[in-house]
Amino acid sequence: MMSLEVEALDSGYGAIKVLRGVSFSIAEGEVLGVLGRNGMGKTTLIRALSGLIKATSGAIRLDGEDISGLQAYERARRGITTVVQGRGIFPQLTVRENLEMGRIAAGKRPRDRSEEVLSYFPRLGERMSQQAGTMSGGEQQMLAIGRGLMTDPKVMLLDEPSDGIMPTLVHQIGVTLKEINKNEGMTIVIVEQNVPMIFNMADHCIILEKGALVAKGTTQEVSQSDVVQQYLAI
Numbered sequence: 510m511m512s513l514e515v516e517a518l519d520s521g522y523g524a525i526k527v528l529r530g531v532s533f534s535i536a537e538g539e540v541l542g543v544l545g546r547n548g549m550g551k552t553t554l555i556r557a558l559s560g561l562i563k564a565t566s567g568a569i570r571l572d573g574e575d576i577s578g579l580q581a582y583e584r585a586r587r588g589i590t591t592v593v594q595g596r597g598i599f600p601q602l603t604v605r606e607n608l609e610m611g612r613i614a615a616g617k618r619p620r621d622r623s624e625e626v627l628s629y630f631p632r633l634g635e636r637m638s639q640q641a642g643t644m645s646g647g648e649q650q651m652l653a654i655g656r657g658l659m660t661d662p663k664v665m666l667l668d669e670p671s672d673g674i675m676p677t678l679v680h681q682i683g684v685t686l687k688e689i690n691k692n693e694g695m696t697i698v699i700v701e702q703n704v705p706m707i708f709n710m711a712d713h714c715i716i717l718e719k720g721a722l723v724a725k726g727t728t729q730e731v732s733q734s735d736v737v738q739q740y741l742a743i
């Protein structure tokens with residue numbers, strides 16, 4: 510539902526520069542896959558987009574408006590939700606409470622999305638009263654995505670949703686994300702080490718190497734290019 514344009518983005522941690530001149534754009538309703546080896550700046554990119562860290566220069570435009578000066582909560586109110594690496598759910602709270610936290614986190618009172626969330630992830634519906642920390646890794650990931658959906662987002666940023674999850678479930682989560690993307694027209698930026706998952710679901714891909722883009726194009730272009738061999742070692 511919203512386009513995102515990143516132009517000459519530099520960001521990092523204090524004196525440590527990580528992202529260098531990163532530029533790409535995503536049309537509304539598209540899926541962008543972000544690939545790259547460990548430590549190449551993928552999570553840093555997600556943090557810079559969500560507002561957890563500041564851009565030192567460059568622009569981040571949401572539907573044409575530069576949001577790079579906004580705080581994380583202000584970006585969340587504009588419809589950006591983040592499913593962080595390691596999931597970031599509240600382990601002591603129940604599934605129901607975690608989902609409700611998603612709704613509260615949106616700041617406003619978004620329309621109640623719980624019915625759709627449970628239709629995408631029926632397993633959550635069977636576990637509404639279970640303490641989230643006692644669920645399997647895959648179920649916790651579904652909950653993290655479900656909680657993000659509860660904010661009624663326009664853009665979802667996902668950081669390695671396949672992390673620590675068995676292959677069949679990874680496939681299923683990928684299929685469900687694509688379904689959500691199609692049904693809701695939700696723009697998705699997804700960071701992954703799981704290259705097949707990205708090649709299956711992304712419209713466009715970028716590859717990050719030491720904080721800079723070394724590839725950018727349609728998934729077909731990137732997947733057939735030599736850079737995959739060169740920078741992803743597969």
Ligand SMILES: Nc1ncnc2c1ncn2[C@@H]1O[C@H](COP(=O)(O)OP(=O)(O)OP(=O)(O)O)[C@@H](O)[C@H]1O
Binds near residue numbers: 545552553594
């Ligand atoms: N809080 C921080 N303070 C200082 N440096 C950091 C911080 N977080 C990350 N870095 C550094 O920034 C660089 C990029 O890290 P980042 O977490 O973005 O990589 P990544 O591509 O997500 O890796 P992974 O695949 O392992 O998750 C690394 O060199 C890392 O050490």
Ligand SMILES: [Mg+2]
Binds near residue numbers: 594668
């Ligand atoms: Mg990371």
